[in-house]
Amino acid sequence: MEKHRRDESPSGLSDIIEQDGLLGTGLTSRHIEAFGRKVTSTAGHLMGPSGDSTNNAHYHNAMVGIHRELRRPNTQRKVFSLTQTTPTDLVRSKLSTSEIQSRAVCALPDELLANIPDDSSSYSLFEGFQVSQEDREYRKSHRRRTSKNKQLEDGKSAGGLPSSPDGLKKERETHNRRLEMMGVRKNMCSSEIHDIDNKIANLHNMRKIVLDRLAGLEMDEAELENELTEIDNKLEDIQEEPPETPKTVDTPRTFETSDNSSASGDPAMDASFMSESIYQKLPSASPKPIKHKSTRKRSMPVLHEHFEPGSMIKEIEAHTDMVTAMDFDYPFGTMVSAALDDTVRVWDLNAGRSIGFLEGHHASVRCLQVEDNIVATGSMDASIKLWDLSRVRTVSRSSHTGRHEEDEDDVFSSPPSTTMEDCFVHSLDAHVAEVTALHFRKNTLISGSSDKTLRQWDLEKGRCVQTLDVLWAAAQATSLGTESQWRPTGRTPDASADFVGAVQCFDAALACGTADGMIRLWDLRSGQVHRSLVGHTGPVTCLQFDDVHLVTGSSDRSIRIWDLRTGSIFDAYAYDKPITSMMFDARRIVAAAGENVVKVYDKADGRHWDCGPGVGIDDEQGPSSPNVERVRLKDGYLVEGRKDGFIGAWTC
Template sequence: MESDNISKAVATASALYSSGSLNKDVFLKNNSYRKTINETLSNKNTSMILKYSSAIPLLSRRRHSLDKKQRNRKPKLYAELSDELVRDIPDERLETDHGGPTSVFSLFQGFNATLPEVNEEIERIKKGSSKLLEGGFVDKESRELDDPNRDPLPAGITESKIKHSQNPHHLKQFKAEIDYKLDLLEIRKGLTANEIQEIDIKLEKLHKMRASVFNKIALYERDEIALENYLDEIESRLSLIKDIDPDLNETDESSEEDEDAEDVEPDPKSENLMMNQSVYGRLTDEHHKKSRKIKPTLQQYYEPGSNIAEFHGHEDTITTFGFDLPFGTMVSASLDNTVRVWDLSRSKCIGLLEGHNAAVKCLQIEDSTVVTGSLDASIKMWDLNRLHNEEQDPLIHSFDSHVDEITALHFNNNTLISGSNDKTIRQWDMTTGHCLQTIDVLWASSMMNASSGSYTTSSPVVAAEQSSFIGSLQCYDAALATGTADGLVRLWDLRSGEVIRQLSGHTGPVTCLQFDDKHLITGSSDRSIRIWDLRTGNIVDAFVYDTGITSLQFDSRRIISTNGDSVVKVYDRIEEKHWDCGPRVSDPSSEVNIIFARYQEGYMVEGRTDGAFGVWAI
């Protein structure tokens, strides 16, 4: 396209020049010439070309007079003529429209003689811009410009020659060549600026295309989640129909009915103490078989630190929450004494879990099973598949053996562990609802101290009045880790109910913890996060923030934590770098207080004291 525009400009100018119009005003007044020139170069470069176009007749007359002067000049004067002026002057002469020879060169030949590098520059830019978009393109000129020792003077001219020359002819020649190169650089600068504009336009188009494709992915994933929810509802309906009218499946399940008939009737008294085993057995079987067909990926295409959504969730401080997968289902609790279920893909509340008489302090969600622990000293287990089923209550069972507030819980497979302000830890069998053992934390700790020869009966840590005695716990198989208000982290063997190791180092109540196969990470109101080696019990790393830690979570790549600030603290374990994610990053005046956060696969949700949620990509 650019070469066509140049050809049009040359043809137009050549026609005007052949008609005897040597005044540059004729060129500027000609609409066709001005249009083609403007389409090719910027206004600044157009005026530069016109400048050299007006000088072409002088250059032509100089060439004709050169033959006469060559016979009279001495050989040494040939050096005064610049090589750039003579090497590209054409030798052939054009014919006029009347067929006769003419001594006037065409504008195209004069253009090439005066600015021989413009066409090469345009071709370089056309090729360069496409290579630049492909990535990694650095042309020869760019490498030369990056050379710190490069000399901007034209070839053959040095700073020494300029300073020491006594020949006015040489100095005029130097001036002309430098003037020429200066004008040429101005043209190159204009062409390069056009190249930048072209790249910016292409980038803008690419950004628009990316936004369009991004929105398509978002719509596809929203439809996928909706369809999977419908599939879950269909499965629930089929299970309900099967329970109501077993005759529909009489042929296929005759053997199962015979086995059920031989079962002993449950004791009515025991039914008041535990859940119906057959109902829960069927429920857990469904959960173990359940596997999603889809895996949300939309969060991967946000820039780290980007805000995905914000919405108001509760009327008071958010205490805890959990979600099953990015853009999936979230269950949240607050001091407003409500437990809400959310569709994160739409930031919409889709139901309530009603049954507690006080605020819920801790919860966990796995697939459609939710377990909540409340300040009313009860633990309840829920089935989200029954949330919109009018014939079935989503509440499966209530565990009521604690006598004080439930402050921490965790379940793995069929084992549920709960911690309470009554200073006990209880282990529950989720298939029967039975409490398998009760551990008195202080008594177990004193027994360990006695067996190890340590008679320390009190901790130097002074717990805050509002701190929970058991701030956090996590279990895996027979292993249990707890963090308590005395600043100690205890590792337990559930098979014996004994403490096998105590980790001391925090100077305040332990508020949160998590472990994997190698490390245990704890957060405390002493403002520190400590990373422990589970094999040795030693501290591997630690860092301190401005206020006490209220929640944390980690994986192999990062650690996220909250401390009541306007941002979530993120620590990149691979790059060993700290960075912030939250409202204050973009708004330094933000005064929100984030006290809880959870994330999966780069998708993070944080909860605030004003009852609002923020969703971010990390």
């Protein structure tokens, strides 16, 4: 009892505090009380009458006591520890470690609390759990009741008594209760669906934010790529400067001889002869092919891959007449386009602006190809010209005197910043009619012309090394009976179509599509047709092959997929109008089929869909968009050229 009283007294409480210390600092109540008494007495003497000698004695004694207490090292350490203790430490001293961890886990930042959806459910989580639990119990009781009712029915049929009213009332109450529980569960399902919708909306917002971040990163990446390219080009120029000096005299002299030989009146010598590499026209230390200053990106853009298929990326008012040919190196890279307005323009797809013109042909360009920095163009003037885009030079506005940029009223003109004058490399002149198809790989270029020949060019020597006569090959095959069994009687080539519609080469393999509907596979080593594929009933306008398949498009309004291993048709599908252009990548085949949309075929699931400016436009409601004439596709990045000269870029 005595102990209990002591514990309840202030002195007992002070003993308890003295054992643990106040707020974990080591100070006990006794120290605080002693310090408080001294401060109280000191304040009383200070506020007391100034002339009382007793107060002065008390003040002197109090100050002596305070000084004596403060001189103790233990008291000084405790006071210093209290002054250095932060409020956070004071709170932590009163909380256990487990409680601190629990509060830290439960704490949420304001960013997460801002997106908490409103709770539209009128039932709690516990009620939902109770409903589910009762549902299980009801199913068990229902099974027991069903078996019991079956036994009662059997007894009734055997002469037993019917169910009592109390049993029926109880069963009615059970069914009513279950009906209420179903209402609760329905409400909870509706709330869950609403919650999922909110999450989907938040995810869409997050996706948009990340896409904007990705777009910014790709813009910064493009700027860094340009800076790195400029630095690399400057380093290459510095390394090439010493050997350039002795070459400045010899290089023009070599081509002066070549020009004089062409002026002597021998067109054959002018068409096929060249003593040294065409790349000697460029300042280089070696007579071998030029070491191109690469503008290839070190990392490819991926932004377009995350957009919905069929989304427009950019639309360019490129030409004033129908686009006849175009090609680009990689998504958001460099594009070259040609049209019937007799212009060949170079574009920066990332900025959507024109870099300059490739001037030199005397007629419209019908076909072209872009491979890294090299561009090959085939024209209606029967010539093929090679261009090196790495030689584009930046010039000031005052020094640029191009005729296109001088016209301020030209809707296509832009502030002049580059010149393409030094991009021309060489002209290949051997065909006697317009060049309608070409393809080059490494140092070999194959061209097809309306003169009914294919020519193989050596780009190192700048001369034609082999001429393939298509009519002669067809006549030989007919005499041997290899094509007569496939060729329908009475079919004649379409005079309005290009005789050579498309070509593609790979090492010694060459595929060629012609106006008689035949696809011929040539062996360039022997100059003979290795195999002929028959199936089209109209001129072949486009083709492309990979390791396994060959895809061809024709004026007969069909696209055919051939198996190169067997030479048979793997798949085929038709459209309403002739196919003018086609290309495929790993996932899709795109085609221009005389409509205002691009026809897309998914190879994986066999699905057909439309992409382009005419999607969603009804001809009855308004004027339709111009027809798409040319398509190019690389890595899901689709570029289409139209009849009115516009060019659009899309995700595909």
